[in-house]
Amino acid sequence: MTTAEHFGGTSHHADLDGPVHWVDFGGPDDGPRVVLVHGLGGSHLNWVLLAPLLARRARVVAVDLAGHGLTHPEGRQTTVQANARLLGRFVEEVVGEPVVLVGNSMGGMISLLHTAEDPGLVRGLVLVDPALPMVLGTRPDPTMLGTFFVYSVPGLGERFLARSRTVTPRKQVDRLLDLVCADPAGIPEELKLASEHLIGERAGVEGLDKAFLAAARSTVLTTSRRGAYYAAMRKIRVPVFLMSGDKDRLVNVAAARFVARRHPHWRYDEFAGIGHVPQMEIPEVVSERVLEWMDANGLSTPES
Numbered sequence: 001m002t003t004a005e006h007f008g009g010t011s012h013h014a015d016l017d018g019p020v021h022w023v024d025f026g027g028p029d030d031g032p033r034v035v036l037v038h039g040l041g042g043s044h045l046n047w048v049l050l051a052p053l054l055a056r057r058a059r060v061v062a063v064d065l066a067g068h069g070l071t072h073p074e075g076r077q078t079t080v081q082a083n084a085r086l087l088g089r090f091v092e093e094v095v096g097e098p099v100v101l102v103g104n105s106m107g108g109m110i111s112l113l114h115t116a117e118d119p120g121l122v123r124g125l126v127l128v129d130p131a132l133p134m135v136l137g138t139r140p141d142p143t144m145l146g147t148f149f150v151y152s153v154p155g156l157g158e159r160f161l162a163r164s165r166t167v168t169p170r171k172q173v174d175r176l177l178d179l180v181c182a183d184p185a186g187i188p189e190e191l192k193l194a195s196e197h198l199i200g201e202r203a204g205v206e207g208l209d210k211a212f213l214a215a216a217r218s219t220v221l222t223t224s225r226r227g228a229y230y231a232a233m234r235k236i237r238v239p240v241f242l243m244s245g246d247k248d249r250l251v252n253v254a255a256a257r258f259v260a261r262r263h264p265h266w267r268y269d270e271f272a273g274i275g276h277v278p279q280m281e282i283p284e285v286v287s288e289r290v291l292e293w294m295d296a297n298g299l300s301t302p303e304s
Contacts, residue, residue: 007048007194009062011070014094016086021070022063022094027055032123032294032302033095036062037087039105039131039277040215041176043069045194046104050279053287057300058100063090065110067211070201078211079218080106084114091121098303100294102126104279105250106219109229113222116232124299126241126290129248129276131219132255133226141249143179151216161209169196182247182275191280233263239297240266241290245274245281267293 009023023044027034034054036047044062054060064071066086067078076082087110091099098121103111108130115122134140151157164172173195177184202208222229240263244256253270260268269289271278278286294300 008052009044009048014090016089016093018066018074018076019071020063020066020086020090020094022061022090023051025051025055025060025062027059028057029059030302031058032299033097033099034058034060035087035091035095035099035101036060037101037103037107037111038062038065038068039103039107040219041068041212042105042107043198045069045191045198046277047279048191048194049188049283050286053283054290057291058294061095063087065107065215067208067215069198072205073207073211075207078215080110080113080215080222081218083215084110084117087111087114088118088121098123100124100126100299102128102279102290103130104128104277106131106215109219109222112236113232115238116235119235119237122238123303124239124241124294124297125236126293127243128279128286129244129251129256130242131223132251132259133223133229134252135254135258138252138254140252144250147179148216148220151213152220157213157216158209161212169199172199179249180276181281182245182273183281186281230262233259239293239299241269241293242266243269243271243278243286243289245271245276245278247273248276250276 009025012022012024013019014022036051038046043064047062051060051062065083066076067073100123101111108127111125115125150160173192177187181187242256242260244253246253271282274281
């Protein structure tokens with residue numbers, strides 16, 4: 001049984017200039033199409049707690065971006081821009097109709113950039129703690145700042161990743177959850193075990209470190225180009241739902257508040273005591289809010 005099947009999903013691969021792994025979580029055939037897009041270093045597993053809840057009323061799939069999950073690099077570019085193009089091809093060639101995109105962290109950035117460039121494929125956009133430019137005057141989390149500094153330095157990032165693999169898969173999972181969750185104790189044990197299993201499945205795959213660092217450096221570069229990123233936001237004409245945990249260590253909540261003020265027509269929800277991955281920390285709440293927002297914006301039925 002694959003990690004996806006353990007949580008009620010079915011694994012597939014699509015040929016988009018190389019195999020792209022995606023998971024079908026089912027849902028009503030006459031429901032709206034929802035595509036879930038994970039963040040940096042993530043995978044379809046980031047959505048296994050939320051997806052079944054959304055699938056009660058929507059047809060839900062999750063895609064592994066290039067260099068992530070079970071979509072191996074195989075020489076492909078893994079920058080934010082390259083994965084935005086890959087996401088567009090996935091929606092057009094695999095899903096085959098306009099969708100509601102739900103993106104977390106780097107996946108939120110990728111979903112936003114794709115929506116700005118190819119709005120015909122997107123009906124609505126949900127940004128779950130997306131990667132955003134830092135607001136001047138706020139203090140970044142020291143661990144986050146140090147980690148991304150290491151990633152950005154050629155040679156140093158490679159050595160850091162190699163050293164991180166010397167600990168057990170469980171320790172790797174625990175370290176990541178400590179960074180992204182306000183309270184990692186709330187994450188189910190079965191998801192932690194599935195994450196360990198995925199680390200094992202990826203062991204020995206060529207080019208993973210190079211792919212990860214290219215994605216990380218591209219994410220930092222894209223957020224640093226504030227003018228271009230904010231211009232992309234202004235181009236979006238579909239309904240947008242921005243949400244943020246106020247204990248997010250990777251993207252300070254001040255950045256989400258700043259963007260929300262710039263776009264008062266977007267819905268903005270903030271979760272007290274929640275970190276960078278609300279879809280894992282409070283999946284029931286996120287599902288309820290997203291489905292409510294879809295109803296309010298006429299997104300609860302397929303586009304005719």
